[in-house]
Amino acid sequence: DPLERTPISPGVSAGVVMAEAGLLCASPSAASKAQEDLESLENTKLNIAVTGETGSGKSSFINALRGLGAEDQGAAQTGVIETTTEPRAYPHPSDPSVILWDLPGIGAMDFRPERYLQKVNFRRYDFFVIVASERFRSSHADLARQIQRMEKKFYFVRCKVDEDLANARRAHPQAYVEENVLQRIRENARKCLRDQGTINPQVFLLSNWDLDKYDFPLLEETLEKDLPHLQRLVFLLSLPNFSPEIIEKKKSALRGHLWKISLASAFINVLPMGGVSLACDVGLLLVSMIAFYKRFGLDDDSLAKLARQAGKPVAELKSVIVSPKGEDLTRDVLMKKIVQVGCSLTRSVERCFDFVPVISTLGGAGLSFATSYSILSNFLEKVAEDALRVRKKALENTVEPNVPILQGQSRFLGLFLIWAPITPHPPS
Known part of the structure; x- marks a missing residue:
């Protein structure tokens, strides 16, 4: 050829x-x-679903990827009160072909992953980003298993690690070593997911304020490997x-x-x-x-x-x-x-x-x-x-x-x- x-x-x-x-x-x-x-x-489209518990930072994550602050026009609404009851599309500011979707929060007592995915029309998304700001809970693991059954890709993202690092530095200024703290957060997140039945969970540590730091390069490389060729190129050029x-x-x-x-x-x-x-x-x-x-x-x-x-x-x-x-x-x-x-x-x-x-x-x-x-x-x-x-x-x-x-x-x-x-x- x-x-x-x-x-x-x-x-x-x-x-x-x-x-x-x-x-x-x-x-x-x-x-x-x-x-x-x-x-x-x-004509290549890329639809990215972002989900997680209320206040986990999923809206801030969407804004960060789109280069917007919370007060900028077109930004995803942020806050500790759930503002999303239906999937909400946020196109890339310069190209409507790349869309990040803010999905309703998970974690309610009656949360049922299968019903949730049907409600948000899971077929439209190319992959899911499951966000947590503290501990990963059973709702995260249950959702991941259901996504896997439906043959979709998903990625666990632990946001707000910059806040965890700042707290650790204040609490233990003499013993503080950033990489050690990050490794503890990473292992704790993996343990939580394993305890909930997730096999070999891969967790990416991110900060919505310092997107280039921590595990974002690894997340980028992983997505490049997992996505089809054209979507891989689209993703790279949107970074x-x-x-x-x-x-x-x-x-x-x-x-x-x-x-x-x-x-x-x-x-x-x-x-x-x-x-x-x-x-x-x-x-x-x-x-x-x-x-x-x-x-x-x-x-x-x-x-x-x-x-x-x-x-x-x-x-x-x-x-x-x-x-x-x-x-x-x-x-x-x-x-x-x-x-x-x-x-x-x-x-x-x-x-x-x-x-x-x-x-x-x-x-x-x-x-x-x-x-x-x-x-x-x-x-x-x-x-x-x-x-x-x-x-x-x-x-x-x-x-x-x-x-x-x-x-x-x-x-x-x-x-x-x-x-x-x-x-x-x-x-x-």
Whole structure:
């Protein structure tokens, strides 16, 4: 299958990229298949159910994943009094395809897991997060067993561990060792679940205020392994930019799809460029580049929110951005860039194709593919580096940063904007 190829590595020569295009073109349906793959990603949905006892932090967990504070518009309502009587959907702020569901609280004396799951329409969810802030009880274990019977995935999350650590530090300042306290909490949670009949329970320790700490990286890795391919990608791209590692993972995931965008750009809905033997879908490239910008939290809305929460002027954050500004990405600018890059590549490799009759017919398409790939690859590198610089600047000289917002600088990314629609032609 020509579409099951290893992604092109950064820094490869134009000739190699064009040769790759030639191999892909050997299958007449390759470009159409690439477009179908992008459309499949566009149509992928992810529904995450979050349940637990009243006051356990499930609503705060939902807000943290969406990059919202309790008082922000659209935030899940928090509090110790149960506010949810029916499943309540909270779409990701920038993409309605990713939805976190706040389910009614469990733990009532007459709690019956089977009836509960039927009431909340368990079939709609891709997986369940079962949240507790103190001890896991029989209701948690009973619910997990019923979810398992219904062949759905579930994950135990122990929230508010930052409060437990603070209490332990105050109680035993001399003997306090954070990892020892975390291990005790983890083992106690597992014991509670084992005592209730759960076999080999896996518990993730989290803080809704410090989402990057404790077991969240492990939860992320576990979900990446458990989810189907497209949902795995959706989940990864929805994660906050809370660490350089996450930014690198996002960049790597996006790089793996650049050749599909480039192939679709070179062969579907193409626009000929004057003076050079290439044609590209300018609209698709433009939408993809704007989406990269948003994915890494570099659009004006994301920067303004981050600056406000970090207590810094937005101009200070923008000062470290070196990639082209979002408002500067227009059709005219991009068309000039395409011609510039295409001419440069032509001088390097196009003459080589004239000596090979079979390949020469693919020269124009190969040049178009290489041009699209080069532009997207370079832009992706720049915006990822900008995201690292913006994150560092936001945290600079901040004694007590508002961690959820600083972590969430990328939570307002358009998760699927890069793929939808596949053949847009936005105005300049």
